[in-house]
Amino acid sequence: MVKQRRLRGKRSDREQDVIEMLESALHLLKMLPAHAWLLYALGTLPFVSLFLVYWTEMSSSALAYRYLSPGALALAVAYIWMKYWQARWAIVMRNVLVMQSYRPSRSTRFRILLRQAIFQPWGLIIVPLCGVLVIPFPWALAFFQNLTVCESFDEEGKHTTDKALKYASVGKLQLGLFSLLWIQILTGFIFLSWLTILGYLPYLVYMLTGIETVFVRSPHAILNNSSFYVAGATFTYLTLDPVVKAYFFLRCYYADTRETGLDILVTLRRLGGPMARMLIFAAGLALLSGSCLLANEPVDPIPSEQLEQTIDDVGSQRKYIWDQPPEQLDNRGEAPAWVNSFNQFKQDIKEFWHTSWREFSDWFESLFEKEEKKEKEDKEDRKKVSHSGNGIADVANVIAIGLIIILAAIICVMIFRGIRQRPLLASTAPMGAADSPDLTQEEVSADSLSIDRWLEYARELAARQEYRLAMRAVFLAQLAYLAEQRLIVLAKFKSNLEYAHELTRRAHSCPHAIEAFSSSTHLFESIWYGDYPAEPSKLDQMEDLFRTLATDS
Structure with a gap:
């Protein structure tokens, strides 16, 4: 009697791994x-915008109680609206993949709107609850994602729920890996990236x-603001949600093609109408002629002993005996299992070493090849790879280029700001009285003269009993001194209050200078x-405050 064996077949082409x-x-x-x-934007952006506004109002507004119920109702309607348009x-997306132009009827x-309104709100409760329980989380997530994408596989709109539930259990290991591992890794990485961008955005604008x-x-105010984290989570959802839906769409598509054979039809459509009909005719003719030839040739029966011996020889191969107990293998008169395993391990190591060394040698030699033929082949290979769905590499290249552009922009801005600040240091040379600015004009800035020249100009104005202008000259000398010490940055649009805040941040270790x-x-x-009179005593007081400021800072 021939022994029954379980043969481990190769994985189907449709059952791709998570990365593919x-x-x-x-x-x-x-x-x-x-x-x-x-x-997608028509459905998603209104809900996301309303959610951010609602969260901000509920977390920081004193009138949050007024908008609690109306805002929640509007948010629920926007959620159903988003699911319908998704x-x-x-x-x-299915029309693009199968090359058709299907448009749902009224x-x-x-039915799509009604189904999404009935089932999708439950996902807000069931999916987080299953996430706490961990084990049922992949199936719950798959069902509610399938409920959105399976609307494209049911043109009548009557069996979408059944298909979503059926396709949720397809590829359990792959589904678990994607749901529990890759979704968490991608979500965490994208969330931290958006937090970093949002955290540095105010400094970039400044x-x-x-x-x-x-x-x-x-800087700590943004970390204590809950809207900062909610905004990061919202942008993470906008970044990751299309990828997740496309992933579950392909899972449902591959499962659906096993029943409908739609992938064959799509292949024939891509070949073209006349070419497809010619191939079908040629295949049918080949099958018909082959069956006729086989019917005319006599077939000799194979002896049962030979058939059984052939089956035993094939079943004794290593790739088919992985599930057999060791004692059955020893009874065959072969070497012990551990000896065969060790020999095979050595052979695998040897093959791996030779293959790795050959690949390394080829790679090292390719670094020095500069022939035009090789370059053309590489360009053609890159074009082929660019159309083979290598999306992760494309996204990484885009992110890297974007970071390089941002870094270059920041460096250019810093160089530009440094060039703008050079006249402040270069203007320390003494100037003549004819070049003294008109202090009655508001546009006069502190970097118009050097510190010593401002003080000298103040003494000249005081000698002419123009104490009001002399006090402004002393005050501008203070601003020039603080700018020279890198405690403030001079700008025409800044007020004295902004200079005070800037000094408080940068010179917090010099309280007397801040107070002065x-x-x-x-x-x-x-x-x-104001209307207060300018007197010599107040000018002396201004100069004393300047000396205190210069001494303490």
Whole structure:
């Protein structure tokens, strides 16, 4: 009696691993036309924007109780609206993949809207609950994702729920790896990236435009703001959600083609109409002629002993005896299993070493090849690879180029700011009295003269009993001194209060200097903008405050 054996067949081409499926999903997203992304944005952006506004109002507004119920109702409607348009987006994605132009009817669109409104809100409860339980999380996530993308596989709109539930259990190991490992890795990486971008965005705006926000003045304020983390999570959802939906769309597509053979039809469509009909005719003719030839030739029966011996010989091969107990292998008169395993391990190591060395040698030699023929072949290979769905490498290249551009922009801005600040240091040379600025003009800045020249100019004005202008000259000398010490950055749009805040941040270890500048600012503004008279005693007081500022800083 022939022994029954379980043969471990090769994996189907449709059962790709997670990396290949992700690359295929990214390639499919790149193939989508612009109107597909408009549909996705039409549904997703209103919900995301409303969610951010609602969160900000509920977390920081004093009138949050007024908008609690209306905002929650609007958010629920926006969520159902988003799911409906994401289902329509999946229909466009299927049209691109199978090369057809299917558009759902009015009744089908109503069924889609009704189904998404009934089932999708439960996902907000069931998926997080299953995430806590860990084990049922992949199936719960797959079901609610399939419920959106399977609308494209049911043109009548009557069996979408059944297909979503059925396809949720396809490829359990692959589904678990993607759900529990890759989704968490991608989500964490993208979330941290968005937090970094949002955290440095106020400083980038301040560096490029000079606009100073509360997050620049107090860096820890942004970390204590819950809207900062919610915004990072929202941008993470916008970045990752199309990839996740394309991934589950391909899973459902591969499962559906096992039943419908749609992939064969798509292949024939890509070959073209006349060519496809010719291939079908040639295949049918070959099958018919082959069956006729086999029917005319007599077939000799194979003896049972020979058939059984052949089956035993094939079944004794190493790739088919992985599940047999060791005692059965020893009874065959062969060497022990551990000896065969060790010999095979040595052979595998030897082959691996030779293969690695050969690949390394080829790679090392290719570094020095500069022939035009080789370059043309490499260009053709790169073109082929660019169309093979290698999406992760493309995304990495785009991110790297973007980071290089941002870094170059920051370096250019820093060089530009350094060039702008050079006149401050170069203007320390003494100037003549004819070059003294008109202090009655508001546009006069502190970098117009050097520190010594401002003080000398103040003494000249005081000798002419122009104490009001002399006090402004002393105050501008203070600003020039602080700028020279790198405690403030001079700018025409800045007010004295902004200079005070900037000094407080940068010279917090010099409290006397901060207090002296605050008193000097108050004294100058009371004379310059107020009705207080300018007197020699107040000018002396201004000079004393300047000396205190220079001594302490």
